[in-house]
Amino acid sequence: SNHFDEEHDVIVVGSGAGGMTAALCAKAEGLSSLVLEKDLLFGGTSAVSGGGIWIPCNDDIPRVGGSDTYEEALTYLKRLIGNEVPQANIEAYLKNAPEMVRHLGKTFDVKFRSVPKYPDYYADLPGGKPGFRSMEPVEFDASKLGDEFDVQRPSFRGTQLFGRIAMNQVEAHTLFSRGAGWIRLMLGMLLRYWFDFAWRRRTHRDRRQTLGQALTGSLREAMMRKDVPLYLGTGMTGLIHENGRVVGVEATQRGETLRLRARRGVVLACGGFESNPEMREQYLPKPTNVAWTAVPPINHGDGIRAGQALGAGLRHMDQVWGSPTVNKPGAAQQITLFVERGMPGCVAVNRKGQRFVNEAATYPDFLKAMYADDAKGNGTVPCWLIFDATFRFKYPMGIFLPGQIEPDAKLPKDWLDRVYYRADSLDALAQKIGVDASNLASTVSKLNGFAKTGVDTEFGKGNSPIDRYYSDRNVKPNPCLGPIEKAPFYAVRLDAGEIGTKGGLVTDERARVLRNDGSVIDGLYAVGNTAAAVMGPTYAGAGSTLGPAMTFGYVAAKDIARAT
Ligand code: FAD
Numbered sequence: 425s426n427h428f429d430e431e432h433d434v435i436v437v438g439s440g441a442g443g444m445t446a447a448l449c450a451k452a453e454g455l456s457s458l459v460l461e462k463d464l465l466f467g468g469t470s471a472v473s474g475g476g477i478w479i480p481c482n483d484d485i486p487r488v489g490g491s492d493t494y495e496e497a498l499t500y501l502k503r504l505i506g507n508e509v510p511q512a513n514i515e516a517y518l519k520n521a522p523e524m525v526r527h528l529g530k531t532f533d534v535k536f537r538s539v540p541k542y543p544d545y546y547a548d549l550p551g552g553k554p555g556f557r558s559m560e561p562v563e564f565d566a567s568k569l570g571d572e573f574d575v576q577r578p579s580f581r582g583t584q585l586f587g588r589i590a591m592n593q594v595e596a597h598t599l600f601s602r603g604a605g606w607i608r609l610m611l612g613m614l615l616r617y618w619f620d621f622a623w624r625r626r627t628h629r630d631r632r633q634t635l636g637q638a639l640t641g642s643l644r645e646a647m648m649r650k651d652v653p654l655y656l657g658t659g660m661t662g663l664i665h666e667n668g669r670v671v672g673v674e675a676t677q678r679g680e681t682l683r684l685r686a687r688r689g690v691v692l693a694c695g696g697f698e699s700n701p702e703m704r705e706q707y708l709p710k711p712t713n714v715a716w717t718a719v720p721p722i723n724h725g726d727g728i729r730a731g732q733a734l735g736a737g738l739r740h741m742d743q744v745w746g747s748p749t750v751n752k753p754g755a756a757q758q759i760t761l762f763v764e765r766g767m768p769g770c771v772a773v774n775r776k777g778q779r780f781v782n783e784a785a786t787y788p789d790f791l792k793a794m795y796a797d798d799a800k801g802n803g804t805v806p807c808w809l810i811f812d813a814t815f816r817f818k819y820p821m822g823i824f825l826p827g828q829i830e831p832d833a834k835l836p837k838d839w840l841d842r843v844y845y846r847a848d849s850l851d852a853l854a855q856k857i858g859v860d861a862s863n864l865a866s867t868v869s870k871l872n873g874f875a876k877t878g879v880d881t882e883f884g885k886g887n888s889p890i891d892r893y894y895s896d897r898n899v900k901p902n903p904c905l906g907p908i909e910k911a912p913f914y915a916v917r918l919d920a921g922e923i924g925t926k927g928g929l930v931t932d933e934r935a936r937v938l939r940n941d942g943s944v945i946d947g948l949y950a951v952g953n954t955a956a957a958v959m960g961p962t963y964a965g966a967g968s969t970l971g972p973a974m975t976f977g978y979v980a981a982k983d984i985a986r987a988t
Contacts, residue, residue: 427683428683429682429684430682432684433456433687433688433689433984434446434450434455434457434686434689435457435673435684435690435691436450436460436691437660437691437726438692438693438694438695438952438954439460439644439654440467440470440471440693441470441475441639441640441643441952441973441974441977442951442976443459443468443691443952444640444643444644445524445528445977446691446977446980446981447652447691447981448532448646448650448981449978450981450984451651451652452527452531453981455985458652458653458655459647459652459655460659460660460673460675460684461654461655462657462658462660462694462726463656463657463722464657466572466576466656468720469719469723469953470636470640471636471639472578472580473636473639473923473970474560474635474967475561475635476559476560476593476635476967477560477971478521478964478967478971479521479522479524479525479971480492480494480497480500480518480521481497481518481521482525482557483525483526484536484537484538485556485557488538490538490556492553494518495551496550496551498514498515498518499550500546500552500553501962502514503550504549504960504961504962505960505962506961508740508961509957509959509960510932513933514958515933516933517971517976521975524975524977524978524979532643532646534642535561535562536562537559537560538555538557538558539556540556541554541555541597541893542555542557542893542965542966543889544890544964545786545965546890547888547889547890548889557965558593558967559967560592560593560594560635561635561636561638561639561642562638563632563634564632564634564642566629566631567623568641568645570648572644572645572648573641576637576641576644577640577720579637580755583635585610585614586614590632590635590637591635592634592638593634593635595634596763597894600763600819601893601894601897601903602896602897603897616632617630639970657678658675658682659675659677660674660692660694660726661675661676661726662674662733663690663948664685665734668945670686670734670948671686686947688984688985688987689983689984689987690947691935691949691950691977691980691981692727692730692937692950693727693951693954693977694727694954695719695727695952695954696719696924696926696927697725697925698714698922699714699719699722700714700725703724703725703728707742707927708744708925709742712920715919716758716919716922717921718758718760718923719757719924721756727954728928728929731937731945731948731954732929734937735945736929736930736937736939736940736945737930737940738927738929738930739927739956740926740956740960740961741956742927743957744788744791744922744924745788745922745923745924745953745969746790746791746920746921746922746923747760747762747788747790747791748787748790748807749919749920749922750821750823750918751823751843751917759823760787761821762787763820763894764820764821764822765784765785765790766784766891767815767895767906768895768904769812769819769875770810770811771810771811771867771868771908772810773859773864773867774802774807775802775803775804775858776859776860777854777861777862777864778867779867779871779882780793780797780807781793781797782884782891783904784890784894784904785891786963791920794807805919806917806919806920808857808859808916808917809916809918810853810864810868810908812912813910813911813912813914814906814909815906816832816914818896821914821916822916823916844916845915845916846914846915848912848913850864850868850913853913853914853915856915857915857917870882871908872909875902875905875906876907877901878900878905879902885902885905886904891904892904925953927956928953928954928956928957929955930955931955931956933979934983935949935951935976935979935983936948937949949980949983949984951972951977951980952969952973959972
């Protein structure tokens with residue numbers, strides 16, 4: 425039928441950072457836009473994320489003492505991506521990314537700053553940079569959201585100081601690496617939070633938003649100011665098309681079916697397929713498990729399926745934005761290990777008790793190493809991270825804060841030897857977790873030797889700038905290497921998780937969805953994890969998922985405004 429309940433110029437499906445950016449930018453082009461969100465909370469994975477965006481040549485770089493050029497950024501990306509992604513898409517990203525950030529700042533007061541010390545993930549490659557390209561959201565005052573604050577997806581407690589106090593990237597880096605003044609910084613943050621009496625009466629969530637909370641908070645507040653509506657609890661169930669052109673969206677809202685006409689275009693920004701067990705089985709490397717993801721249980725591949733139903737091509741469906749994750753009982757999703765593996769005094773082993781990776785490798789590379797070693801029959805999915813009492817005391821470990829703040833005695837009793845394992849000797853620990861004890865003993869003694877010399881001759885832990893980003897700079901000679909020697913010894917199981925799936929609808933440099941034969945599906949755009957990643961097989965630097973999601977949201981809006 426051609427009956428529609430409502431009409432808008434642009435309908436955006438999904439309220440993550442990519443979707444909200446697309447809707448705002450469409451509005452700035454003079455179009456009416458609407459965001460549909462299936463969940464009762466807005467913000468998606470973007471809200472629980474680090475909020476980092478990787479933006480080569482961003483305007484902030486000169487201010488913080490860096491330099492960058494288009495050619496360097498292109499050289500770097502081409503080296504990492506090869507021919508896995510059309511050059512036109514890569515160039516569209518590089519060209520539009522700094523423009524997108526400038527536009528959000530000027531037009532909507534959604535602001536970012538460069539993080540000078542956050543290195544590219546392969547900073548030593550040609551065109552790589554020792555910092556500057558990763559940007560973080562500027563802190564945002566949650567009270568500006570009014571009642572919308574209550575429907576923002578809250579962040580995980582683990583990304584906050586003492587589970588409560590928001591930290592930005594720079595603060596987190598100083599605290600985790602025990603940089604100059606870290607104690608003073610921590611006390612200052614505690615006091616600021618503590619003295620915010622009025623706000624604390626309302627909620628334990630910090631008024632001062634950082635990371636993904638600041639990102640989604642500031643985007644949502646801009647939508648409110650610019651009159652861009654958001655329908656919560658409204659899930660897209662399919663696309664409406666006429667003569668090969670997408671003209672609207674079918675959605676369910678409180679059990680009712682809605683037909684919404686999109687006069688100019690539909691932007692699919694409804695995430696990947698992390699929580700869809702069938703799609704995981706069909707596309708991802710095995711073994712895989714829906715329980716291992718670090719993404720909240722919200723994305724089921726709806727956008728990918730809807731595009732596929734219209735003949736869209738798919739790409740990179742076997743790839744993820746990978747990360748090892750740990751299980752915390754009762755949590756809706758697992759916890760990623762970004763920080764802890766780089767610290768000195770831990771070792772990752774397979775079932776044979778052997779190392780298989782530089783523990784400080786980037787999270788996606790760590791995950792690739794797990795699957796590569798598992799394929800050799802070594803029992804590496806899952807694997808184990810082993811550390812000693814000194815490590816436990818000083819550093820966080822996914823499910824717990826450093827022992828000096830959260831000792832074992834404060835943890836739930838039934839976690840012991842179920843969520844984390846502890847024993848008085850490495851031998852007894854190996855028995856508990858079913859790992860080869862004699863190999864483990866020699867692995868650890870080799871590592872203890874590396875700690876003395878400062879050189880990991882096996883996997884080079886601590887050699888690259890990104891290894892040392894999260895490390896203990898007070899430890900010498902190598903801030904990523906320390907002995908495992910003081911009882912009791914600990915083990916935590918690492919699962920093969922992800923912070924998002926990477927494969928999705930094939931799009932062109934204008935974010936338009938393409939059929940298998942390369943033809944354009946008129947009126948249909950895809951961004952974020954609904955689209956096949958512009959990064960292809962790689963992860964160039966912190967913010968390589970959100971940077972493109974938002975950039976192509978901006979690109980899609982401009983293209984819709986231009987098209988007739
Ligand atoms: P999402 O942000 O997940 O948004 C999709 C939205 O669509 C959701 O709200 C969902 O409910 C909604 N939806 C789904 N189906 C439908 C439907 N049928 N109808 C309507 N709505 C629907 N990436 C970075 O680049 N930088 C970081 O610093 C970073 N840190 C991270 C930290 C953590 C702990 C995690 C878990 C991830 C992190 N990531 C980071 C990854 C990043 O968060 C995701 O890749 C990104 O948020 C994906 O954005 P998206 O817009 O595609 O999806």
